[in-house]
Amino acid sequence: MDVAVGAMTAGELSFDEWVSARVPALIRFAYLVTGSQHAAEDAVQTALTSACERWSRIQRADDPDAYVRRMVVNAHVSWWRRFGRRESAVPEVRVLSAAADPAVRIAEDDAVWRVCAGLGRTQRAAIVLRFFEDLEYAEIARILGCAEATARSHVHRALAAMRTELEAEEADHA
Amino acid sequence: MREEKVEQMVRESLERHAHEADVDVPVADRARAAAGRTPSAGRLLLVAAAVAAIAVGGVAIAQTGGGDGGGPAQPTKSNAPVAVDVPADWRTEAWRGVEVKVPPTWGWGGAPVEDGTLLDCGIGSARAASDLGRPSAAYVGRPVYLTDACTTIDAANRPAPAAPYVWLGAPLEPGTVKLSGYTEETVEVGGTTVTVATDDAELRAQILGSARPIPADAACAPELDAPPTASGVGDEGLGPPLGMTVCTYREDDGRLRLATTAEFDAEATERLLRAVHRAPHARCTAPRDSGEVAVIEARGEDKFGAAGSVNTQRLVVHLGGECPQVNQGEGWPDKKLTRAIVQEWTVGAVPVTLHGPADETGEFAGLFIGILG
Numbered sequence: 001m002d003v004a005v006g007a008m009t010a011g012e013l014s015f016d017e018w019v020s021a022r023v024p025a026l027i028r029f030a031y032l033v034t035g036s037q038h039a040a041e042d043a044v045q046t047a048l049t050s051a052c053e054r055w056s057r058i059q060r061a062d063d064p065d066a067y068v069r070r071m072v073v074n075a076h077v078s079w080w081r082r083f084g085r086r087e088s089a090v091p092e093v094r095v096l097s098a099a100a101d102p103a104v105r106i107a108e109d110d111a112v113w114r115v116c117a118g119l120g121r122t123q124r125a126a127i128v129l130r131f132f133e134d135l136e137y138a139e140i141a142r143i144l145g146c147a148e149a150t151a152r153s154h155v156h157r158a159l160a161a162m163r164t165e166l167e168a169e170e171a172d173h174a
Numbered sequence: 175m176r177e178e179k180v181e182q183m184v185r186e187s188l189e190r191h192a193h194e195a196d197v198d199v200p201v202a203d204r205a206r207a208a209a210g211r212t213p214s215a216g217r218l219l220l221v222a223a224a225v226a227a228i229a230v231g232g233v234a235i236a237q238t239g240g241g242d243g244g245g246p247a248q249p250t251k252s253n254a255p256v257a258v259d260v261p262a263d264w265r266t267e268a269w270r271g272v273e274v275k276v277p278p279t280w281g282w283g284g285a286p287v288e289d290g291t292l293l294d295c296g297i298g299s300a301r302a303a304s305d306l307g308r309p310s311a312a313y314v315g316r317p318v319y320l321t322d323a324c325t326t327i328d329a330a331n332r333p334a335p336a337a338p339y340v341w342l343g344a345p346l347e348p349g350t351v352k353l354s355g356y357t358e359e360t361v362e363v364g365g366t367t368v369t370v371a372t373d374d375a376e377l378r379a380q381i382l383g384s385a386r387p388i389p390a391d392a393a394c395a396p397e398l399d400a401p402p403t404a405s406g407v408g409d410e411g412l413g414p415p416l417g418m419t420v421c422t423y424r425e426d427d428g429r430l431r432l433a434t435t436a437e438f439d440a441e442a443t444e445r446l447l448r449a450v451h452r453a454p455h456a457r458c459t460a461p462r463d464s465g466e467v468a469v470i471e472a473r474g475e476d477k478f479g480a481a482g483s484v485n486t487q488r489l490v491v492h493l494g495g496e497c498p499q500v501n502q503g504e505g506w507p508d509k510k511l512t513r514a515i516v517q518e519w520t521v522g523a524v525p526v527t528l529h530g531p532a533d534e535t536g537e538f539a540g541l542f543i544g545i546l547g
Contacts, residue, residue, distance in 0.1 A: 019205075024197035031195035032188055041201050048205030050290045058290075071290045074324055112187035122322040122546055131181060132188040145289065145319045146529060147424075147465040149494040150545050153532040163180045170175070 015055040019048060022065065030072050032128040035117055047071035069133070070143040073125045111165045119158055122146070126154035260384050267314045267523065268388060268435040269342035271364030271396040275384035276314055276340055277377075279303055282523040285315035285369070288345035292327040296320025299337060300526045311337035312372075316433070316527050317344055318424075322546040338372035340381055363387055364396065388432070393471065394421030398430040401460075401467045404490040406503030412487050413475030415443035420519040422468045422528055425494075430467055434523040442518045443472050449514035450489065450500055456508040458497035465494030466528050468519065491516070493542075498531035513537050 023044070030040035051058055051068050058064050116124055122144055129140045141151040264275040281303050284296035299313035300320055334354030346360045346369055358371035359378055364387030370378045388396045401423075418438045423430035438446075468491040476485040490501040491511065498511035509515070511531060520528075520541040530542025538544075 016202075019202045023202050027197045027199065027201065028192040028195045032192055037196055040195060041199055045201045045204050045208065047290075048202060049208040052205050054290065067290065074289055074291075074293065108183055109187045109190065112184055113191060116188075120322075127184065128188060131184045132192060141465065144322070145287070145295075146322075146546060147494045149465060149496070149498075149532040150529050152496065153534070153545050156532075159177060159180055159184070162184060163175050163177070166180060166183065167175050 013059065015052055015059075018059070018064065019051075022068070023048075026068065026072060029069060029128060029133065032116075032132055033073060033121075033125050035124075043072045047074075066139065066143055069129070070145070073122075073143065107169050108166060111169045112162060115158070115162050115165045119161070123154040123158050126151055127158045130155050260380050264384070266435065267340070267342065268394065268432055269316055270366045270431050271388055272342065272366050272368060272385055273364075273388050273435070274340060274342070274368055274381060274386075276381060277310070277312070279310040279312070280338075280340070281310065281313040282526050283313040283315045283339075284320045284526065285317045285339075285341035285344040286327060286346070287317045287319060287324070289324075292329055292345060293324040294327050295322070295324040299339075301523075303522075313337065313339050314523065315339055315341045315344070316523065317341070318527055318543070319546060320526060320543060335371050338374070338377075339370070341367070341369035341371075343367060344369045361385065393419045394432055394435045394469075396432050398423060398467075401430065401490050401492065402469055402488065404501035404503040404506075405486075405488045406506045407474075407485050407487045412447065412472060412485055415440045415447060416473045416475065416484065418443040418446065418470055418472040418519075420468055420470050422524060423466065424528065425465045433466075433527050436519065436522055436524075438519060443474070446470070446515065446518040447472060447487075449512060449518070450502065450509055453500070453509040453512045453515055456497060456499035456510045458499075460492035460495060460497050460499050460501065460508070466530070467492060467494075468516075470519070493528060493531050496532075513541070516541055 026044050026047070027040055030043045031037060034040050034043055047068050050071055051064075058067055116127065119127065125144060126140055129135045129143060130137075135143070137148050137151050137155075140155075141148040144151055144154075146154075260275045261277075263278050265278050266273050267276055268274075281299045281301050283298050283300035286297060287293045287295045296319065297315065299311055301313075303310070332351075332353060335356045335358070338356070343366045344360070346367055348360050348362050348367070350357060350359045352358075353371065356371045356373055357375070357378065358369060359382060360367050360369040361382055362368075363385045368382060368385045370381045372378050388394070417440055420434075420436050420438065421432060422434045424433045425431075470489040470491065472487045472489065473484050474487070476483040488503065492499055492501070493511070500509045500511060500515060502509065516530075516538065520530075525540070525542055528542050529546075530538050530544060533539065533542075533544060
């Protein structure tokens, strides 16, 4: 869900101009990747600190958004490693808005979010990049620093886990 | 449940959860404040910024300077080309535009990765040269992700090396630093860096002195625009195998860049060709951008040529994408990638440099880095 920054390219933007347009999208992206508000803020702040220090170089990049998204992913990974965590952050449970069938929608939503919480960090980032940011696999691979085949495999395996969980939910409600 | 439905549910769920995040938080202000407290230029700089300043082809040896184990020295300028003989049994290691000779007992592993900041994504020895019977903790490291659990490296306080190493393409500034008893020297050759850390000054000079740009007519080109076309040898096939050269490439910024090179004997070549012959036909087409590619030049006797003449067959192995396969050239069928085909050449640096095919069944386990996570 990229935010358009007018008709200007990043190369014409100052760090302040760019960041004011991008922070909401980056926090949402980081929230989905990390599963918590606190971790999302931590990851985005770390990435933006690095981006601020290197802005003259980053603004010349073809796609500074991708550059910073990658830093968000790595900032989260580094944070996770720094504190010796081997599990994903626990997703925060929020009340969902009403849907056509609220009970089913909530159950499905919980199932998706629960599976997301159980994914590896890179696998979860791949899912978010694919289905929230709508990126192609080549771009996902570039951001994750892996082969395109690996990015596809991350998404494929995560979807398989989702399907299993959702089918179990369906069976429970049948 | 159909995959499209699962995808749609994931999209909707992510969209809803994304809006749970509180985006009205002053992270930009905090980042600006944190950036102001941090030195704006670390001691470790990007290679790219310095490449243009160094003449390609010159092997530059840094002058030792700075501290004496009490902290990292500021890298000093490189300026003295030196060429040194190395023992005949040293092997050649290549990465992108540079090749260098190293002792045969050194293993293989990871080097620092640059991703906006300097990262440790698996630095250290990951694979010993155990087939020699006298493995060494020393290693040749390449800047690849051996794990996705990366840690940020504090450029000003890098830890002491656990063993001697050669890093190819590490994002370090040319020069010399002291690291708790080790002297680490970085030079630029062939558009990339060679870093050597050891307490043995003569060894360091030998390795650095052997570094040279990969020549344009080398068996393995430093980079390719796209995977080359495979080329067969006609209906008669290759005569008795003589050997093969295997060049592997990883895609970066839209180009295939040299990752490893290796030579193999006649027996390995014969086993590989037999494995390709026995493999089932590929039922799909390899994409042009499969990410990782191996180019194998198999040499054999020319059965119908003059005595002593040699014929070659170029096999192109597509490791990435949804259809891992071997292309044999026009008139010959593309073959599905099998363990027997890759295990002949996934030795040395390859298992810790290439991620390999998406491996749902574990067929290629142990032959590549594999899926991270």
